[in-house]
Amino acid sequence: MALAAVDKREPRGAGSEPVVVEAAAVVRQLRDPAPPPGEPEDEAPLYAARRKIYPQAVHGTFRRIKWAVLVVTLGIYYLLPFVRWDRGPNAPSQAVLIDFPNHRFYFFFIEIWPQEVYYLTGLLIIAAMALFLMNAVAGRVWCGYLCPQTVWTDLFCAIERWVEGDRREHMLRERGPWTANRLARAGIKHFLWLMVAWWTGGAWVLYFADAPTLVKDLATLEAPFVAYAWIGILTFTTYALAGHMREQVCTYMCPWPRIQAALTDEHALNVTYRYDRGEPRGSVKKNAALLERGFPAGDCIDCLQCVYVCPTGVDIRDGANLGCIQCGLCIDACDAVMAKIDRPPRLIAYDTDLNIKRRQEGKPPQQRIVRARTLLYTAVIAIVGVVMLYALATRTTESISVIHDRNPAFVRLADGSLRNGYTMRIVNKQLMVREFALDIRGLANVSHEFIGVPGSTDGRRIVEVGPDQTREVRVLVTGRQATMPPSTPIVFEITDIATGLQAQTSDYFRAP
Numbered sequence: 001m002a003l004a005a006v007d008k009r010e011p012r013g014a015g016s017e018p019v020v021v022e023a024a025a026v027v028r029q030l031r032d033p034a035p036p037p038g039e040p041e042d043e044a045p046l047y048a049a050r051r052k053i054y055p056q057a058v059h060g061t062f063r064r065i066k067w068a069v070l071v072v073t074l075g076i077y078y079l080l081p082f083v084r085w086d087r088g089p090n091a092p093s094q095a096v097l098i099d100f101p102n103h104r105f106y107f108f109f110i111e112i113w114p115q116e117v118y119y120l121t122g123l124l125i126i127a128a129m130a131l132f133l134m135n136a137v138a139g140r141v142w143c144g145y146l147c148p149q150t151v152w153t154d155l156f157c158a159i160e161r162w163v164e165g166d167r168r169e170h171m172l173r174e175r176g177p178w179t180a181n182r183l184a185r186a187g188i189k190h191f192l193w194l195m196v197a198w199w200t201g202g203a204w205v206l207y208f209a210d211a212p213t214l215v216k217d218l219a220t221l222e223a224p225f226v227a228y229a230w231i232g233i234l235t236f237t238t239y240a241l242a243g244h245m246r247e248q249v250c251t252y253m254c255p256w257p258r259i260q261a262a263l264t265d266e267h268a269l270n271v272t273y274r275y276d277r278g279e280p281r282g283s284v285k286k287n288a289a290l291l292e293r294g295f296p297a298g299d300c301i302d303c304l305q306c307v308y309v310c311p312t313g314v315d316i317r318d319g320a321n322l323g324c325i326q327c328g329l330c331i332d333a334c335d336a337v338m339a340k341i342d343r344p345p346r347l348i349a350y351d352t353d354l355n356i357k358r359r360q361e362g363k364p365p366q367q368r369i370v371r372a373r374t375l376l377y378t379a380v381i382a383i384v385g386v387v388m389l390y391a392l393a394t395r396t397t398e399s400i401s402v403i404h405d406r407n408p409a410f411v412r413l414a415d416g417s418l419r420n421g422y423t424m425r426i427v428n429k430q431l432m433v434r435e436f437a438l439d440i441r442g443l444a445n446v447s448h449e450f451i452g453v454p455g456s457t458d459g460r461r462i463v464e465v466g467p468d469q470t471r472e473v474r475v476l477v478t479g480r481q482a483t484m485p486p487s488t489p490i491v492f493e494i495t496d497i498a499t500g501l502q503a504q505t506s507d508y509f510r511a512p
């Protein structure tokens with residue numbers, strides 16, 4: 001499973017003999033041992049059994065960043081449905097609401113209608129480009145810090161450590177017999193996991209209805225069945241993915257590591273073991289003895305602390321690895337070890353293999369954050385962002401759409417004239433009743449009839465559209481000439497009686 005990228009590495013120190021480091025091969029052999037004697041190699045199992053991972057607690061800069069991200073992201077997710085936003089008497093007061101029954105998406109001051117789904121497309125493009133940009137600058141920083149799977153797994157691991165103890169204590173207990181203490185701890189852990197999973201599912205459904213009302217309905221068993229069903233589904237998936245499957249999701253299920261590997265380049269910063277400084281590795285004593293005898297010795301004391309804290313069980317010293325989510329916890333663990341043995345920090349760091357090679361060649365390291373791909377991603381984000389802002393700023397509060405009758409496209413009347421039928425939809429995005437005057441332009445010698453719309457005193461046809469609503473009007477347009485061109489443009493127009501604001505759309509008058 002592990003993709004060891006570097007097997008032969010140069011030692012630290014100028015003029016020393018190259019030392020072949022075979023640690024990666026040894027680790028691979030330990031993880032995937034050869035078949036027992038007598039068993040042919042091709043009969044060995046195709047799939048490795050899962051190695052249970054007990055991530056050890058760690059302290060340091062990256063752990064603190066991860067805690068901060070966890071608190072902020074989960075805080076937003078769990079509490080956002082309860083944030084209120086006053087939109088007036090006829091609109092929901094929830095700041096973020098996906099209102100399926102009324103076909104609306106509310107996000108603070110923005111209200112998106114179904115016909116404005118292009119905003120969602122813009123947001124998806126920006127999200128994808130932001131992901132690519134993060135990847136180009138600092139590898140899988142999304143995976144390590146922001147991905148929901150990582151965030152919830154982190155929370156579940158923290159609960160596990162709190163209840164079961166840290167790595168060593170937990171492993172020892174799991175190797176022992178089932179005692180009352182072990183049973184109680186396991187019970188408490190699974191109960192807390194289920195509570196978090198349940199609240200995760202509960203928070204999700206609150207985005208689809210007024211949160212305080214739905215909480216009350218859920219508690220009194222008066223909520224719709226679909227709400228309970230979704231809570232059940234999300235409770236199960238959160239409990240299974242974050243509590244049990246954990247790193248398996250990142251390693252086997254998620255497509256992003258594969259896509260990310262194709263999108264990265266040699267300048268992207270990645271959590272990197274600086275083997276130029278760390279090798280040859282060995283215990284403190286062994287390395288001291290080597291140095292005394294004039295042999296090179298690296299800073300890595302082979303304590304495995306970087307592996308013990310890794311949530312995916314990766315040994316970063318094996319090189320680039322599909323299982324590494326770039327969380328930086330091994331940096332914290334190794335920095336603590338370096339501090340204890342009085343060596344400089346960042347034996348593991350956000351770095352590139354290119355820089356390691358440059359340092360080995362005596363050149364200064366390089367950090368090229370501004371490059372063609374980062375500029376391209378930034379430009380796309382900026383362009384789409386500006387277009388979306390412009391569209392939002394110039395967004396109208398009224399619109400019109402028209403559908404031409406399809407079958408038949410036209411009808412010849414008894415007097416020889418031609419008639420086309422249309423369905424107009426008038427949209428009022430304001431939170432008050434509005435009156436619109438209807439008009440049709442662009443075609444001479446035609447009469448039009450707005451079905452069910454009486455004429456006003458000044459002869460105009462006026463319809464009333466309720467607040468934040470749409471209204472359909474059926475229109476018949478009759479051309480008085482016996483012969484007309486097969487397709488003539490025709491303009492439908494609405495004018496707000498109070499403000500004079502107008503909206504138009506066009507279609508065609510069809511003839512044989």
Ligand code: SF4
Pocket residue numbers: 273278299300301302303304305306307317333334337347348
């Ligand atoms: S924590 Fe640092 S010193 Fe210890 S094994 Fe990992 S890289 Fe080597």
Ligand code: SF4
Pocket residue numbers: 271306309310311312313314315316323324325326327328329330331
């Ligand atoms: S190897 Fe280091 S950066 Fe990668 S997942 Fe493990 S702890 Fe995180």
